[in-house]
Amino acid sequence: MARLDFWYEFASSYSYLAAMCVAPLAEAAGVELRWRPFLLGPIFAAQGWRDSPFNLYPAKGRYMWRDMQRICAARGLAVQMPPGFPQNSLLAARLALAAPEEKRPEFSRAVFHAEFGQGKLISEETVLAEILANLGLPAAEMLAKAKSDPIRALLREETENAQRIGLFGAPTFVTVDSEIFWGDDRLEQALAWAKNTGNP
Amino acid sequence: MARLDFWYEFASSYSYLAAMCVAPLAEAAGVELRWRPFLLGPIFAAQGWRDSPFNLYPAKGRYMWRDMQRICAARGLAVQMPPGFPQNSLLAARLALAAPEEKRPEFSRAVFHAEFGQGKLISEETVLAEILANLGLPAAEMLAKAKSDPIRALLREETENAQRIGLFGAPTFVTVDSEIFWGDDRLEQALAWAKNTGNP
Numbered sequence: 001m002a003r004l005d006f007w008y009e010f011a012s013s014y015s016y017l018a019a020m021c022v023a024p025l026a027e028a029a030g031v032e033l034r035w036r037p038f039l040l041g042p043i044f045a046a047q048g049w050r051d052s053p054f055n056l057y058p059a060k061g062r063y064m065w066r067d068m069q070r071i072c073a074a075r076g077l078a079v080q081m082p083p084g085f086p087q088n089s090l091l092a093a094r095l096a097l098a099a100p101e102e103k104r105p106e107f108s109r110a111v112f113h114a115e116f117g118q119g120k121l122i123s124e125e126t127v128l129a130e131i132l133a134n135l136g137l138p139a140a141e142m143l144a145k146a147k148s149d150p151i152r153a154l155l156r157e158e159t160e161n162a163q164r165i166g167l168f169g170a171p172t173f174v175t176v177d178s179e180i181f182w183g184d185d186r187l188e189q190a191l192a193w194a195k196n197t198g199n200p
Numbered sequence: 201m202a203r204l205d206f207w208y209e210f211a212s213s214y215s216y217l218a219a220m221c222v223a224p225l226a227e228a229a230g231v232e233l234r235w236r237p238f239l240l241g242p243i244f245a246a247q248g249w250r251d252s253p254f255n256l257y258p259a260k261g262r263y264m265w266r267d268m269q270r271i272c273a274a275r276g277l278a279v280q281m282p283p284g285f286p287q288n289s290l291l292a293a294r295l296a297l298a299a300p301e302e303k304r305p306e307f308s309r310a311v312f313h314a315e316f317g318q319g320k321l322i323s324e325e326t327v328l329a330e331i332l333a334n335l336g337l338p339a340a341e342m343l344a345k346a347k348s349d350p351i352r353a354l355l356r357e358e359t360e361n362a363q364r365i366g367l368f369g370a371p372t373f374v375t376v377d378s379e380i381f382w383g384d385d386r387l388e389q390a391l392a393w394a395k396n397t398g399n400p
Binding site: 047056057059060062063066067070074166167168169179180181182183185186189193 | 247256259260262263266274366367368369379380381382383385386389393
């Protein structure tokens with residue numbers, strides 16, 4: 001089966017857009033998805049950014065929010081600016097890796113919806129614990145696992161993998177033949193490429 | 201008639217993509233286009249960049265060229281990296297403003313094609329003179345006009361206009377009700393918005 005890696009960052013607004021529509025589009029295209037959370041912070045830091053480019057470049061930041069509002073309206077998605085951007089996504093990303101793999105998409109969508117659909121703080125354990133509980137996952141146990149050394153190491157490793165293959169933003173889609181497609185607006189192209197190049 | 205401003209920079213690779221397809225798409229949508237060349241250099245400089253972000257951030261630069269190759273292949277557009285990026289687009293932009301308005305789209309497409317389709321140096325007067333001649337324009341006279349004070353001032357003014365309304369990249373599409381759409385990949389959304397919001 002054709003496959004596509006979906007690299008996403010919980011602090012990224014455009015990752016929200018992609019996360020909410022990628023699963024049905026991939027299914028319709030017959031493409032298997034791998035949900036791969038990572039952190040943009042270390043990648044931005046390596047190129048000299050200590051903040052989101054949407055804060056470093058205010059015109060770009062203002063545009064991004066307007067663009068988000070228009071696209072969310074067109075797609076029927078809730079959109080609400082979280083208090084403070086970018087949010088600290090470390091614990092959410094660790095939890096996504098700690099969660100059972102079959103629950104990762106649903107957990108990830110719930111985090112994105114809480115953050116960009118409801119404006120909640122995803123850095124807060126109570127917000128994440130509620131999401132876990134709603135998904136029938138044992139919150140305390142999952143939070144403990146998320147903070148364990150193996151999960152910390154796994155997220156570091158995935159972030160290094162992302163940097164090694166040339167990722168510089170999120171969301172990014174990567175095919176089995178290493179084609180990189182950056183941005184929610186490249187999702188359709190990425191799926192078409194994944195479909196045409198076939199099996200891993 | 202509905203109207204859309206098409207802001208473009210001759211040094212910008214994604215402006216090439218938009219320039220080559222915007223006219224028929226706008227016509228099909230019943231939207232009048234205003235071709236507005238400007239310079240990104242001063243806008244980048246104001247936010248602390250002394251070079252193209254595609255050079256400042258090499259992973260982004262590598263991605264951009266691959267993305268260009270894929271999109272040009274899909275659209276049947278020639279694509280060839282010009283020697284040196286970004287090219288000096290000052291004279292081309294002044295010429296576009298100096299040209300008779302009805303010739304501006306054709307002139308602009310010819311410049312973009314020479315640069316990104318054939319890899320020619322658009323900073324060279326001989327390259328631009330050939331383009332002018334092919335369009336039946338008097339090259340020597342046009343070049344003199346392009347270097348005149350009124351045209352220099354007009355390009356400065358347009359670049360200041362672009363900065364004032366919040367442009368930070370190219371291509372950018374701006375509707376009569378001041379909605380900003382950045383990037384070749386937002387062209388369809390921009391046209392739909394322009395069409396729905398109607399007359400100036």
